[in-house]
Amino acid sequence: MxxxxxxxxxxxxxxxxxxxxxxxxxxxxxxxxxxxxxxxxxxxxxxxxxxxxxxxxxxxxxxxxxxxxxxxxxxxxxxxxxxxxxxxxxxxxxxxxxxxxxxxxxxxxxxxxxxxxxxxxxxxxSPKVAQRVITQLAGGRLGRGAVARDRIAGLTDREREVLTLLGAGLSNAEIAKRLFIVEGTVKAYVSTIFGRLDVRNRVQAAIIAYEAGLVPGEGYH
CATH class of the missing domain: 3.40.50.2300 (Response regulator)
Known part of the structure; x- marks a missing residue:
C-alpha cells in the first residue's frame, strides 16, 4: 500500500x-x-x-x-x-x-x-514537463558537458553504472535487478552519488548524467 x-x-x-x-x-x-x-x-x-x-x-x-x-x-x-x-x-x-x-x-x-x-x-x-527539460538541456549541453564530466570524474565504476541507470529512469529495484545486487546496496550507492555530485534528488542527478553523455535525453519517465 x-x-x-x-x-x-x-x-x-x-x-x-x-x-x-x-x-x-x-x-x-x-x-x-x-x-x-x-x-x-x-x-x-x-x-x-x-x-x-x-x-x-x-x-x-x-x-x-x-x-x-x-x-x-x-x-x-x-x-x-x-x-x-x-x-x-x-x-x-x-x-x-x-x-x-x-x-x-x-x-x-x-x-x-x-x-x-x-x-x-x-x-x-509529466511528459510535457520532461520535454521542456530535455529541450533546455539539449540547447546548452555542449557548454555544460565538460563541467558535468568533471563532476562525475570522482565516481567509482560501480557508482557510474548506478548513475547511468538512474539517469535512464530506472528505480532502485530495477537497478538492483540489472546489476544483480540487493536494493539496499543500490540505495547506499545512490546516497553516495548524491553526496559526491552535491545534488538533492534523482532528477538533478539524471540531468548531470545526461549532460555528461552517460544517457540520452529520453531517459526521463
Whole structure:
C-alpha cells in the first residue's frame, strides 16, 4: 500500500484527486491539507510515502513546503501537482528536492504512474514537463558537458553504472535487478552519488548524467 498526503488549497481539486486515487486499491490517502504549513505538519505526523503538493497555497507555498518536507520527513517523496507549467516553477521544484512534477491538466494515468514511480525510488516528470527539460538541456549541453564530466570524474565504476541507470529512469529495484545486487546496496550507492555530485534528488542527478553523455535525453519517465 502506498500512503499519500494530498495538499491543495482547493477542496474540489482535492476531492477530484482523491477520487482518482481511491479507484486504485494499492493507493491510500492518509491525510489532506489546505495550506502548506498544515501539509508539513501532517508529513511529520503521518510519514506518508508520497506527498502531492500544489505549488500555490496559503501560509506556506508549495515550494517552501516541499523543501521543508525534504528536511523533516526525508523518506516522503514529493510530487508537485500544479496547473502551472512555466520553466521557473519546474526549476524551483527540482531545486528544492521534488521527485516529480505533474500538471493538473494531465491524464489521470500520469498521476498514478508518477506516484508509483517516486514511491519506488524513481523520478517522474509529466511528459510535457520532461520535454521542456530535455529541450533546455539539449540547447546548452555542449557548454555544460565538460563541467558535468568533471563532476562525475570522482565516481567509482560501480557508482557510474548506478548513475547511468538512474539517469535512464530506472528505480532502485530495477537497478538492483540489472546489476544483480540487493536494493539496499543500490540505495547506499545512490546516497553516495548524491553526496559526491552535491545534488538533492534523482532528477538533478539524471540531468548531470545526461549532460555528461552517460544517457540520452529520453531517459526521463
Amino acid at each position: 502506498i500512503r499519500i498526503l494530498l495538499a491543495d488549497d482547493e477542496a474540489m481539486i482535492r476531492a477530484g484527486v482523491r477520487a482518482i486515487l481511491g479507484a486504485d486499491p494499492e493507493l491510500e490517502v492518509v491525510a489532506e491539507a489546505g495550506d502548506g504549513r498544515a501539509a508539513v505538519d501532517l508529513a511529520i505526523g503521518h510519514r506518508p510515502d508520497v506527498a502531492l503538493v500544489d505549488i500555490r497555497m496559503p501560509k506556506l507555498d508549495g515550494l517552501a513546503a516541499a523543501a521543508e518536507m525534504r528536511r523533516v520527513a526525508p523518506d516522503t517523496a514529493v510530487i508537485m501537482l500544479t496547473t502551472f507549467g512555466e520553466d521557473d516553477y519546474i526549476a524551483k521544484a527540482l531545486d528544492v528536492g521534488a521527485s516529480g512534477f505533474l500538471l493538473k491538466s494531465g491524464d489521470p494515468r500520469e498521476l498514478l504512474a508518477g506516484i508509483r514511480a517516486v514511491a519506488d525510488g524513481a523520478a517522474y516528470l
